[in-house]
Amino acid sequence: MSRIGTLFFMAILGGAALSACQTAPASAPSAPAPVKGYVTDMKAFDAFIATRPNARDFQAAYPDVQLVMPDSITTMDFRMNNSRYFPEWDSTGRIIGGKFQ
Secondary structure (H helix, E strand, C coil), rough: CHHHHHHHHHHHHHHHHHHHHCCCCCCCCCCCCCCCCCCCCCCHHHHHHHHCCCCHHHHHHCCEEECCCCCCCCCCCCCCCEEEEEEEECCCEEEEEEEEE
């Protein structure tokens, strides 16, 4: 009877080990929905900039805002609608701050 008990115990232990190894497939983190138009919610924008996005992430999140790159030529017109952002970059090409102009 001890042999049957041992086999039963091993079957239960093996089933538990197999079920512990199975995991749900890893899903990519969902990107925030793009913000249409110009920046009006400055708290949300500042929180986004705090994540240190790169230029591609910025354009995906704020497609209607002109991101002025270091080699871009722009006019000196004065905009009050937060439609053009002059970023500050770190050494790895990520946005660490900036200003609207």
